[in-house]
Amino acid sequence: MPFSPVLDVLDWPNPITARAITDSGWLPSRRIDITTWVERLEAEGYNVSPSAVAILQNFGDLALHPPAIPEALWPASPLFFDPIDVGHGMYERYIDLESAIGHRMTPLAADSAGTTFVLILDDGRVVSDSVQGLYLLADTFPDALDLLLRRHRTPDLLLAYDRDRRTPVSSARTLPCPQ
Template structure:
């Protein structure tokens, strides 16, 4: 069974991704040192870091929006990430942005990917989340922590 649907793979390849892609994280380890790195963030960014996916139009349950995987886009927002991590009991690390920069993308220690604004919404784990971002599947809004 293929890792991605044909549509998702085509979009990722047009954006510069190839199977086996490996990005050196050294630059981001320095520039994004205000955040707590974890293995899920490292694994994801080694493969997808630096990609900018320019898509738009109608999606499955929401509009397709461009997104970019670059943790430097969240530099200066360490306190915000720490607050949301504490609020939801998650170790959130910045992956980049979605839309026109109005939402951050983040990943937790389990590999779930989130859209962060005033609150948090979950796209799912790794490849599933990528599929949702590309095809326009709305993330699941997290309710207030219990």
């Protein structure tokens, strides 16, 4: 299911997620001008999908702060929506990953440590690129944000990296189209 450009709080998968998102300053009517971001990303070679445009218009320049959850599977780290921080100078790397998984990607956000980058695929699914590998967060943007904020399950590993060179080393699985 593609991302709906206008989401209200009732559409979020969990009340914890809804609260964290609205506490960040997000509103269903929020829109920012992302023309400069789109131009810069496209100049580097990225294909900025309509879903990426909608998400960045809604969430661009926001910082989402995951709540303290004792049973979370990993530590909380704020998530900053700035695709240039994620994508600038990284297109050659992402070309290899796109080829390995069979989908184009658009940068969306990065965690505060700069070790995890969130990207959206051309079919609307959301992945994270970290030091360990490329992970499928969820089939939809709301579900991906739910996972990043609540940290309640481990994402699926799509591709492991050579730690010294950060290049793909495991046989990647090509992602089929969602049902």
